[in-house]
Amino acid sequence: MRSAAAADPGVAPAHADPPIVTALRRAEADERTGVLHAGDEGAFFLDRGAVTYVTNRATTGLDRLVMSSGTVSAEEWGRVLLAVAERDGAPLREAGRAPGLGRARLEMFALLAAFDAASSLLGSAAEPRFEAGPPHWLAPVCRITPATLVLERTRRRDRLDAEWPDDRADTAPVVPVRRVRRQRVILTGLQAELLLNADGHRTAAGLALDLGRTTFGCLLAVRALAAARLIERPGPAVRPVAPALATAPAPGEPPAFWTPPDHDVLVRLRAALEELA
Amino acid sequence: MLGIDGCLKQIMEIPGSHSATLVDGASGLAVAAAGRADPVDEHEDAAGTTDVVRAVLATPALSTTRTGDDIEEIIVCGTRGYHLIALINDAFEGRLFLHLLVDRDKGNLALARLRVRELLGEMAGGEGA
Incomplete structure (x- = not known):
């Protein structure tokens, strides 16, 4: 009965890491450099095992964050992107020179975008695919360990549920x-x-x-x-009840954490206590 | 061409500085930290100070005008030190702020405030701004 519940496919994956997390940990251990794709949802850029940038189709990217900050002109950002495309371009120097951007801001935007993309991409069920290649141009300013990303994802989900x-x-x-x-x-x-x-x-x-x-x-x-009831809430929840039932004992069976008392032991224990007194 | 770490290093040179954390208030993420030995601390620090900033911003009693003005700094004075939470009110996505702990005996709150404003201005404005 119990073993059947444990083998239920609906229970097991909750404790297992998604394939992308396992692949990321392995790439860190092997100190690999290149791109780890999660299907076509997004990708982690790696430099000797550390994550240097993350893309995700579903989240707001670096370009959008920079451009809508309102202080960086399209021309300035275009020069940075041009330097990325050029063989011997220096995008970081270009960013440091742009009056509305600066290196510190670029770092900040890159970190925010990377954590944002990673939090949802780490839950992806897509098959990971690694492709060796040169490090991302943000590698000198942005280095995050996979463990940090996983922790941050958990923290963020807790924050959402607390709200x-x-x-x-x-x-x-x-x-x-x-x-x-x-x-x-x-x-x-x-x-x-x-x-x-x-x-x-x-x-x-x-x-x-x-x-x-x-x-x-x-x-x-x-x-x-x-x-705060300021937007329409989704209708009443349809929650599966199976996982809660799976751990409950079958009717008639005594709970596993209760065992019948052993009279022999109790008698010997009383004798020992009397001897002490 | 200073990066975030360069800016935090300069902030740590303010007399009496004990530790500094740069936090993204929209997510509670510790973007960078200096002056701490334990890496767990900076994340707890970020989460805790984010709650403080949120609470202050959501309290109408703490605004100066009827329509509500922006908060620049939150200062908490302990018997042993000052906590300076300086909000970066510019176009940064989210609500970035700096949490600086200044020693009460070795530091000077007024000086720390001035220097923090200066350095954050430099960081936000980029080079030559």
Whole structure:
């Protein structure tokens, strides 16, 4: 009975790492340099085992973050990208020279984009594929260990659940409510941006891309809006009940952590205690 | 052409500086840290200070005008030191802020505030701005 529950395919994968995490750990141990693709969803760029940049089709990329910051002109960013494409270009020097960007800001944007992309890509079920190649141009300024990315992913998911524990809010279109059943509402700047730009069709990730904000920041804001009843919440949850039943003992069977008392041992224990007294 | 680590190093040269953490307030991510031996600490620090910043921003009683003004700094004075939380109010995505712990005997709060503003301005403005 019990062994059948343990072999249930619905229970086992919850504890196992997704294939992409295993592949990333292996690449770190082998100190490999190149690109680790997760299907066609995105890729991790590696330099001697460390992650230097992450792309993800579903999250807001570096380009979008930089361009919508409002302080970097298209021309300045274009010069950086041109230097990336050139054989002997120096994109980092170019970025440091741009008055609206600077090296520190570029580093910051790169880190935010990489963590943002990694948090959802690490859960990908796609088959990982490694391709050796030269390190990414951001390698000198951005180095993250795979373990840090995995920890950060767990932390971020906990943060989301602490805000509003229903992950359907992440994928559903953001629909502001028509009537606010409160006298006073306090919003963060980002929450206001989301409410003002929601068109009833776009999801949190779509709005993030449109506004040039990090996807995680928007997911967090959307969950907070759901908790505050400012956007339509998804309907009642349809939750599978099987995992909870799988661990319960069969009816009539005594619980496993209770065993009948051994009278012999009890008698000997009492004798020993009496001797002590 | 200073990177983040270069900027944090300069911040650590402020008299009395004990530790500095640069945090992304939108996610609670510790972007960079200096002056700490234990790497776990910086992430706890980031999570804790993010909650403080959030709470202050969400409290109408702590705004100066009726429409609400932006918060630049949050200062917590302990008997042994000062915590300076300086918010970077510019176009940075998210809400980046710096948490600096200054020793009460060796440091000077007014000086630390001035230097932090200067250095954060340099970092945000890039070279020559």
